Amino acid sequence: MQVGPNTSLTGSLQLKTVDIVLEIDLLSIAQHNNGSASVILINSNYMHSVFNNSHFRPENAKPTYMGAKVVLVILTQVMVKRLSKPINLTFQHFNVSDPADEPACVYWSEGAWVTNGCSASESNSTHTVCSCSHLSTFALIMQTNPNTESDPVVEALSAFFVLVGLVFLTLAVLTFALCRRNSRVSNMARLNLSVCLLLAHALFLFTQTALRLIQPHRVLCKLLAGVLHFLFLCCFVWMSTEAVLLFLSVRKLRQIKAKDRTGPHWRYKLLIGYGIPLVIVSVSAMAMPDGHGSEKCWLVTEKGFNWSFLGPVCLILTGNIVLFIIIFLTIHITLRAAHSEASKVKTTRLLLIKIMAQCVILGCPWIFLMASEKSRVLELLFVFLTSQQGTAIFLIHCLLNNEVRKQYATWWKKYGLSSKPPGTSDSVTLTTIQHCSNSQMGHTSLDTAQMTEAKPDKGD
Template sequence: MRGSSLLPGLCFLLSLSGVVAQKTKGTCTRCPQNAFCVNATHCTCNHGYNSESREKYFTYRFETCEDIDECKPPTSIHCGVNAECQNTIGSFHCHCVAGYKLLSGKAQFSNSNENTCQKITPSKTTNSTKEMQRIIETIESLLTNKTVLEEKRNITSTVTDILQTVESDVLNTALKAPDQEIQKVQKSTVAVETRVVTDNCSKEVTFSLNAQVNSMEIHCKDVIQGNIQGASAVAFISYSSLGNIINATFFEEMNEKDQVYLKSQVVSAAIGPRKNTPLSQPVILSFQHMKVKPGVKNFCVYWKGTKEGGRWSKDGCALRQENETHTICSSTHLSSFAVLMALHGQEEDPALTVITYVGLSLSLLCLLLAALTFLLCKAIQNTSTSLHLQLSLCLFLAHLLFLTAIDRTENKVLCAVIAGALHYLYLASFTWMLLEGLHLFLTARNLAVVNYSSVNRLMKWLMFPVGYGVPAVIVAISAASRPHLYGTPDRCWLHLDQKFIWAFLGPVCAIICVNFVFFLMVFWILKRKLSSLNSEVSTIRNIKMLTFKATAQLFILGCTWFLGLLQVGPAARVMAYLFTIINSLQGVFIFLVYCLLSQQVQKWFGEIIKSKSESEAYTLSSRFGPDSKPSEVK
């Protein structure tokens, strides 16, 4: 995991070693959507957007850039007579009102200076246009009536029928008025342009049709389909709200790990009177992006009618060109089309991955050795050792489960169980860290006798109910309230939705803060003790060892986790490496501080080595003693 903000930076906390450094691009990566960086210090919204705070330049990371509706006050773009303004995401355009058209035949223009809207010739033209307007108004009312759509059992089947009906009605209306070569009708959410051909393609080779902010190019011969005796027509329809109904969740190649979204309006293309005929060359479709998001993969799709209703499919569609604002597609057949975008998964740094697994494997070995030492070395067995042992066991099981099962996302139920187990084990580890801090503080208060009886009684009473009971209560409440948020598509861990991750982050942050308070209180107590001492060597030695353990305790059991907060800006990569190395080696630090640097453990290790050496020497002496006879060589 890598993160470009505070919460992703804390994600190492969540999975202990799943953080991977973000390939930072300076402070520009911290600007919100629809904004860009200025002088590497401030952000400003793109043209056509305003910041929520209405400040032109800002540094607040949670600022948002909202679309400016140029067609409403205070901007109120004036398009001229017989024209009206149409707002789009990040921009706007002007178009002639119904019954008028531009002299150029274009569908839209930018300002009143380009207004050449003229009234369309009456008679058959008026009747045809009215019929086209009636069709558009009907489909608009149907698509905006959520109650009617929700009553349908199969929404995709309903939408498929609607699309086919609109295409047929629009084509039939256009063919009824062959003397009107071009018809354009636009309402608030639906726009249509039709082109009638009666001259066997003698004027133009390729037709360009526009509807709202999208366009289509089709070869004239594909429109007439060899029909040289009668009229043929092509229709291009754009729906600005249909994408809310048949969104990216209906993409047939989508799986749970994909993050796919609709990026454009839905358009339809059809030819008549004959339909579903093959094209001699691909039709070209140009889409303006409704969502401008860099670093995503765009692909072209069409609405594929099926027995079940319909799905988005890539068959026969190809992406030809793309930039920040537009995507150009080609298709070998006519249907309804759109552009989907897939968010790029965060790329993992191979070096950090290696460090994570090597560090955790080494920690597993050291935690196992530490647990065996705490169990077998009788010289150090006391309340403090019991705390070290439980901490080591919890961390060992958590690391082992993380290494072997964090990516087992195939089975949802199993993944949720793994996520719950990791949640419990890591919370238990932090709870034992808290008990370590509490015991250190109580020991400092009773420095004259390290294993002071009241301290032991209190810790023995608190240890197991708190160490294993408190995490169990937290996990039980979390699982009961939101069981579906255990397990993500990528990892068996807590989901970030609904702020569920705070079921882990909240207790962890509280424990780290409390341990830091314990640390400060220990140092204050030790300083006061030192000033009141005479020159007792044993007491001074105890104080030095306790001071060292207090420093190591804070470093091991808390402070290093806050490196995750520093994974922002230019130093994010360095912080991620430090964070991963230090925290993945936590088991090594525990074994080093509590075992290898303990004089009692060193003495115990020495006795084991000495007894083993004496045993080997005895075996050799008994085998080659003074009474033994060497074998004779024959």
């Protein structure tokens, strides 16, 4: 379209194609350009598939899709740099859109779609009018609004299950902390695993309960997602550390005397248990700054960022499976060779079964996370199984442990319903220490057979 000095046209002019209508005040532009001006409108049937919605990063991190064709508006032989009146572009949608979808009028700038200077003035299910204060290459991107309404009964049940898991996790942490073995044997891996699970589940419950209040604050949402990412990775690293310590202990079963302690010093364990997750989360955040902070304040799935968590988890689970096979074969060979005490080998085998069960309970529920966004049932199953991880740890390592049950009975007699005559407190305390020292729950090292021979290590 072109106008000259002697044109009789008045008002804003319209330039139409099959899918696009451009409304522009070309006469006002011509007045500032020696009385003449011309505009070109170009739309393409294929540009939207190349310059698609993947180049658009909305602040609210909502899912998006291309709503209409990409269009290019050009003023030819015009020296005007700024428009005195915004242009209006009416886009016809590819398909009838959901009334809840939000249109985003964008233009191409430095390799990405941005919204500066453009806004949607009108919109319905078939058309959207975009008003822009400059000329460029324009597009219409629709932001979907997933159904965030949930069943209050389901939410209440989810919160209840998480609370139950937190109660049992707290009991497990107290058991591992108060009923620790002597200084020669470490219970660190399982204690730190339980602490990380407790913090992660408590933060998860807080985040999901206050999600509507947290979502508007993008920085807070990203921070919470990063902390959850770190804590859950810590759980898997500590679980793997426990399996490695068991493997190192099993290697000594065939030795007649093994006075040296098993595994690295506790400082190195802490460095491994918390350092590796911190490195993974930091590198992931630097590689993709917008990766943390989805609609549920978790990891976004764009460009496979969720694999910054699922990848290490799969690697750890695969490594644990290999270790369990090696440990099982070592125990079998040791029993046949009879190079170690039968009771010691049986204790190791029982601990292997417990740690394998713990690995399955902690690892398998995350399989449902991959498909939970597409299925409400899988999402609820994932929440239920993960919330009961603490319950499972308490059952496996506390209630199913005979010595720990005896210790609970001792505490119950001391602080519960039973009354003790004066002068028996020292006896009860001595019994408590003996029960804790003989407990099987902390077998990250298998030096029980040499308790009278080994020297205490004050470092652990």
